[in-house]
Amino acid sequence: MSDTRSASTQPGGNAAKVSFASMIGSAVESYDFFIYGTAAAGWFGKVFFHTTEPIVGILAAFATMAVGFFMRPLGGYLAGHFGDRVGRKAVLLWSLLAMGGATVLIGALPTYEQAGVIAPLLLIFLRMLQGIGFGAEWGGAVLMACEHAPANRRGFFGAVPQIGIPMGLLMANGAFLLSSAFLEGDWVWRAPFLFSVVMVAVGMYIRLGVSESPAFEQAKAENTLVEQPALHALRNDWRKILQLAGARLAETGGYYIATSFMLSYVLLANVAAKENVLWGTMIGSALGLVSHLLFGALSDRIGRKPVFLLGSIFTIAFGIPMFLMINSGVTVMIVAAVAVSLLLSHDPIFAVESSWFSEQFPANVRSSGISLGYNCASLIAGALPFIATAIYSQVGWMGPALLFSSLGVISTVCALKMRETAPAVAGKVESSNPAGLVVSRPAHR
Template sequence: MSIPSVVDTRRTQRRVAMATLIGTTVEWYDYFIYATAAGLVFAHLFFEPAGPQIGLLLSFASVGISFLFRPLGAFLAGHYGDRIGRRAMLVMTLLLMGGCTTLIGLLPTYATAGVLAPILLLILRILQGVSAGGEWGGAVLMAVEHAPDNKRGRAGSFPQLGVPLGLLMASGVMALMTGVIAPGDAFMEWGWRIPFLLSVVLIGVGYFVRRAVEESPVFLEIAEKKQQPKVPIIELFRKHWLLVVLAALIFAGNNASGYMATGGFIPSYATNPDGNVGLEKTPVLLAMTFAAATWLIFTALAGGMADKIGRKNTYLIGFTAQALTVFPLFLLINTGELWALFLALFLFTFGLGLTYGPQAAWYSEIFPASVRFSGVSISYAIGAIIGGAFAPMIAQALLQATGTSLAISAYLLVMTLLGMAAVIMLKDRPGISLSITNQAEQEVGATIFDKREPVLSSTTTES
């Protein structure tokens, strides 16, 4: 009888890490391509009759509307992920996201199809939201549930890295299009379509990698013991609603700032010819690519920190850094100097990375195994609505209403402090068993309101 060796175990863990990293990179490349295009060209191509200002608000609203449908994707993927497995949901969400992105690249504009063009755009964006709502939970559980107890923070950071990597790819491709392949009018006419159509290639890569990954050992145990709840979502909200609320607020504190700094608002703000900054598109997109790279580095750093000093401490350091940089962010950008934009994004992405890297491990440890997919997915989706959904639109509305970016910084500070408050209310639970066998110990001790402490696993798996 063959016994799995340490080498085999490590090989499996590496395969899972790469599969979750590649899959989430593809998903978020698709998502960020839309956000970037919304800030640069969609107001003109799809909402032009509304005028430049209202058209830009509508364009940013189309970014936000997909977030409203993330809970639907989270409910569906959470239900079936807890019932039939994590891997199947990962493949389905990848195909849905990539298909919608490719179709956006083929859409007619308002000039050729009239009102049908923005309607089709919104339908595809809604389907992207459904996909994104189900993607993240499956990816992080595959990574964390395969990992040794003492390496969950690092393992959970791999699907997190897919987000800044997706942004890096999206910004880099957009910069290449605007600066080299299709500069000027060519970008508005056809160049913006190419980044969307490239998703076809990425889908193939992601599908091949994800199909080769083994199912989560925790889910296999749940299935073997036939302990899948019939309706995981009902059990989740009946027993663990407070965890959902707190986890959602934590992500909202990160996501509002994340979509401001790395989504569509800052490229639009920095390149608006009627504004105070007035930088060129290509240098700003290069700055966004740089921001994605620094966000990636700090997210990876946070995964390791979470294993060393705890998830909670890493978050508190990150939210403190985020709070200290929300005002310098726009004060530096407003100088109109390109170096100041680079510096602002570098400083801001430090806090962003530290409040994103530990999220997968901490979310996985606060929810019991039987409802874990539903718990992490729905918390993430709700947090995205509260934080990131309409952050660019809110920022644009605040700017138009007050005439100053200080109002935007104040909004980001409020969201950051909400996230920090939620972090304080949750307990760190590193080492707690994720197995269905230890379901009872997972049911208690997750918040400061719980009087009982969780019983930690007596052994730690070595990698």
């Protein structure tokens, strides 16, 4: 049974509007999630954990950061289930509220000196809520964009919500640079968290104005919805879900090594000030506002797989050169190393994940399949800054460098096993199947 409502009949402006709304919400959620990584690397080790050893405090802060990642599969499971049962739009709204509320409350938390052990416990609890909200965000956002898009431009429109990630990171690091310049004491890290209340309000206003996904409406009208879609996907598509998780490691794991871990590495190795890494991250993120669209559009022409492999293979090659550039201590080299890592390792992969991953599943379990696959990678990626720090403490910089490259190897192997789905390359353009090359399966009730 195939989708009978063609996305090509949807006005181009509607696809653009939905993609923009998804992008704005993703930017807000990414801002919320990433300010935690920056704060964990630069402030939380001293603020929330009672230790005189810098590396111990950083390890403890990164451990709480990892908790958020560990909760993301739960968020993905919930988002997948409700996204396939009640609609993509509802997931977009509650995920934004959960993420934003937790972020604002982190900004109001007492420190260890003020509340003792209660402070880190509250931090961990709110980080768990952040993880659930962020885990629920991605699947709904990219599906709304991809399922409203014409089949031959799904790569481009699917890449639009992905811009929200570098935009959120750009805003997060910019917020910390501004607060560091104009504020003092705890307000340096509190202000970026508290500012989230304004951003969430804007995101909610924009998202309330978009229409539900035509693919979901079609599956609902044809009675192909599944009562337990997430369980159905786990039972029938678990190999594909694991494959997607492995394919993501170079993008998500490499990203956090190049940004969050690198913030603490330059301090621990006494190489440079952490602001150099922040500037590299900001420049790379600014370039990502354009590169994601270019890579997404390119995937519509030459295929998803070649663009993805550009990023994963570059990750393999760039691990040692990246750390050599950082170790030089030269500001320009440090900034360039981080920016290039984001531009050529992260961006080609992330730009095509939305369209490529979505096209692997039928509409009635699509939200579940991509949300679970996307967020399962977080179980590993969230621990990587902690692991990289521990490895560095034992064997020096070569350990994290090889760890970075090994992620590229895993993603490359997984990507090579995935089927190409871009209509122009796969030769399977079906005007009656707008929301993906895989048609809906009959309902299992």
